[in-house]
Amino acid sequence: MTTEASLSPETVLAEMKKGGITHVVWLPDSETNWLYLLMKAEPSITLVAVPREGLAFSCAAGIYIGGGTPIILIQNTGMMESGDSMRGWTMGLNIPVVMMVGYRGYTRHGVNKDTAATYTERFLNAFGIQYYLVEHSSDAPRISVAFEEAKKTKRPVAILVGDEYHGFNR
């Protein structure tokens, strides 16, 4: 396990700003503290904390319909918990939203010891949700791709943040 940060929170925030994000609807996961501090200090972004991830989808739908540009920031475990909310509030209402999903347990398709990782991509495939894996800062342009695809398809698109053990929290 490297102690070097491979995906910098500054890079993620820059992509969010490029995407015109107005609201981050989120529930912290184990690796987002430094990103949280950056987002909190960013005047163009409003942080909306949710107590359970399903509420992020309904809230994001309201923000979008009201003219804002939300992003959902949650962990894969919370995404799976949210299945029906994701279905009804974003897919059912044609909401173009990117969900940035912490890929807990990700081992680059090695031996999974965490069932959260085992079922993450299967879950997304079952819902037909396009996803992009971001592991390093050099993958950051995929975040912009996700924003464009969500807009074009009017469906949620996922960014899987596969950097949990590389120090994303730095």
Next chain:
Amino acid sequence: MIVMEEMLKVFQQHRGDAIVVSGRANRHWDGISTIKNRDLSLGDPAMGGHASFALGLALAQPNKKVIVFDSEGDLQMSLGVLAMIAEQKPKNFYHFLLDNECYATTGGQPVPNAKTIAYDTIAKGCGYPAAYAYTNLESFSVNVGRILGEPGPAFVAMKIVPEVENVPIGQRVPRLRRTKDQGIADLRAELGVSN
């Protein structure tokens, strides 16, 4: 207990130009409202989400009043939404709760602990600056104008006479006069948003 249709007729007098997310009130609200393009009835996208959806609208449109008619069954599924809303302190947000003590859609089975929960107390405890509970139309009627005239967020719980429809869902008369997509498009056009 309050008859929903009568309550909505009183509410309509104080609605102004607020956006109304009608939730389970739509069965009567659609026939009472006079500003259809500021109404949003989405049916039931997924239970438990109406209040947080309306919060999102309120955050995106801070200069417009947003009023949601929630239900106690939905609220019980996502009680944390009260803390979520209170933290944002949306001055333009008004949270009305239709508490008929049952899941009317599925035949009227009681929600957990239906008769004993003080939702206004929970809302206040979560940080809503104003929370009220009414069991009769007279008290509601005397206060609703004042409540809507003060900054939000405000929470208004009302005990409502249940209207249970014991017909299979697939055989019920559809209540939405516009599709969800049309309702959303009409509201966005009204608000002048095109993101």
